Amino acid sequence: MPLLTHTDDHARPGRTRTETVRFCSRCGGPDDALPGRPELRRRVCERCGMGVMLTAAGDALPGSGAAFLIVTAELAVSAVSRSGDKVFGEEGELTGSHLLAIVTSPLGDEQLEQHVRRAALSRTETIAMPVRLVPEDAPPVGTLSARIASCGSPHAALVAVEPSGFGIR
Amino acid sequence: MSGIRTNAAAELLGVSPNTLRSWERRFGYPKPRRTQGGHRQYDLTELESLRRALLETHNISSAIELARQRGEGPSSPARLLDAFDHFDEGVADRILEESLAVRSVERSVEEVLLPALELAYEREGRDAERELGSRWATGWLHAARRVVAPATRPQGVLLFDSSPRLDLESLHVQALELALRRAGFRTLLLAFDLPPERIVRAIRAIDPTAFVFCGGEATLEVVGRLVYTVRQVGSAGPVFEYRESMPVTGEHGIPSLGTVPSEAVERLKAYVDSGRLEQVVVAPEVEPAARPGRVPAAANS
Ligand SMILES: [Zn+2]
Numbered sequence: 001m002p003l004l005t006h007t008d009d010h011a012r013p014g015r016t017r018t019e020t021v022r023f024c025s026r027c028g029g030p031d032d033a034l035p036g037r038p039e040l041r042r043r044v045c046e047r048c049g050m051g052v053m054l055t056a057a058g059d060a061l062p063g064s065g066a067a068f069l070i071v072t073a074e075l076a077v078s079a080v081s082r083s084g085d086k087v088f089g090e091e092g093e094l095t096g097s098h099l100l101a102i103v104t105s106p107l108g109d110e111q112l113e114q115h116v117r118r119a120a121l122s123r124t125e126t127i128a129m130p131v132r133l134v135p136e137d138a139p140p141v142g143t144l145s146a147r148i149a150s151c152g153s154p155h156a157a158l159v160a161v162e163p164s165g166f167g168i169r
Numbered sequence: 170m171s172g173i174r175t176n177a178a179a180e181l182l183g184v185s186p187n188t189l190r191s192w193e194r195r196f197g198y199p200k201p202r203r204t205q206g207g208h209r210q211y212d213l214t215e216l217e218s219l220r221r222a223l224l225e226t227h228n229i230s231s232a233i234e235l236a237r238q239r240g241e242g243p244s245s246p247a248r249l250l251d252a253f254d255h256f257d258e259g260v261a262d263r264i265l266e267e268s269l270a271v272r273s274v275e276r277s278v279e280e281v282l283l284p285a286l287e288l289a290y291e292r293e294g295r296d297a298e299r300e301l302g303s304r305w306a307t308g309w310l311h312a313a314r315r316v317v318a319p320a321t322r323p324q325g326v327l328l329f330d331s332s333p334r335l336d337l338e339s340l341h342v343q344a345l346e347l348a349l350r351r352a353g354f355r356t357l358l359l360a361f362d363l364p365p366e367r368i369v370r371a372i373r374a375i376d377p378t379a380f381v382f383c384g385g386e387a388t389l390e391v392v393g394r395l396v397y398t399v400r401q402v403g404s405a406g407p408v409f410e411y412r413e414s415m416p417v418t419g420e421h422g423i424p425s426l427g428t429v430p431s432e433a434v435e436r437l438k439a440y441v442d443s444g445r446l447e448q449v450v451v452a453p454e455v456e457p458a459a460r461p462g463r464v465p466a467a468a469n470s
Contacts, residue, residue: 051229
């Protein structure tokens with residue numbers, strides 16, 4: 001199984017802004033509830049039982065099973081997807097960690113912080129920016145493309161990564 | 170006692186029963202107690218707390234941690250049991266204090282203290298923890314009894330306790346005594362094997378409106394002797410049993426006050442307030458133990 005999921009063409013940032021996706025904070029799987037029947041929606045993922053169902057813009061995730069972090073406005077990690085465990089580290093270890101202890105951006109951490117905080121505080125357009133993993137022992141995945149989007153509830157930022165084509169560092 | 174079966178608990182949280190059991194295996198929470206038949210019974214306050222925490226967090230382990238930290242139940246039986254397991258009476262006191270902030274004394278006893286003790290008594294190989302829990306609970310119930318206001322009802326209730334010291338049933342009996350006192354009854358708790366002459370003095374002093382057999386260890390012979398003594402003194406108060414403590418049940422058994430203190434208090438009040446007590450005066454027909462297998466006191470028909 002590849003470490004990272006490639007982008008589905010129709011889910012590129014900015015493309016499907018009007019649609020939303022409901023996904024599991026742990027397995028990343030979509031909601032199976034009947035469309036238009038919100039009363040049948042469950043908070044806990046019926047597939048894995050280990051994540052809660054969150055909503056984000058349709059272009060926020062590269063696909064189900066994506067590697068992502070959920071980050072609060074204080075830039076603390078509040079969830080890691082199962083695929084994210086292999087990229088960033090185990091959810092149990094990372095929960096509560098500061099975002100910048102996990103990823104950094106060649107465009108500058110200030111910009112990364114700003115985008116993530118804004119996404120966590122209000123509903124923003126999905127943006128993409130390059131990121132790299134910070135820890136010495138992180139897997140050699142090079143520069144990744146991170147989609148930063150709003151999600152919730154509770155309100156937070158979704159930082160989903162995929163290969164960027166910028167190469168291995 | 171509030172106990173929620175697995176399917177209902179799962180429904181309340183919007184998860185499958187399998188998911189609920191997997192959380193128990195992985196996180197030890199929510200932690201159900203087991204019925205005698207081995208069924209899981211979840212604490213409603215724990216489930217409520219977790220349901221709220223799930224809405225406030227982004228993953229299951231954080232939700233569970235939050236629910237745990239908040240400690241709601243402000244005092245679940247599982248937390249109290251945990252305090253026994255750590256031999257920490259201070260924590261046990263605090264859990265009950267927290268419970269009293271959101272529940273009455275009666276509900277704290279019935280929903281936290283007694284279920285925790287039942288959990289403690291169900292387990293094998295944890296004798297020291299069980300004894301600590303039992304001693305601590307005895308102390309707690311005594312302390313609660315000491316601060317009960319003076320009786321507000323004219324009726325007296327005499328409880329005969331046949332349970333061994335530090336036995337779970339003995340704690341149930343003490344909880345009943347506390348509830349009766351708090352309900353305003355003049356209440357006296359005596360060991361069932363006291364010599365008759367001492368019981369006579371007690372009966373004369375408090376002139377009981379009702380007698381209650383509790384503790385589960387009474388033999389027919391002893392019950393018969395006690396009832397005989399009661400009637401000899403001229404007391405016509407009806408005899409009840411509590412928590413199926415009587416060796417005989419059925420038609421010739423005696424009326425039950427149920428199995429939990431609040432239920433017992435309600436039943437006793439109903440008897441007293443309906444005035445039907447006046448009609449329940451029947452002297453024993455025979456000498457005690459003269460008719461083995463029957464309780465001569467079946468006095469309340
Ligand atoms: Zn899932």
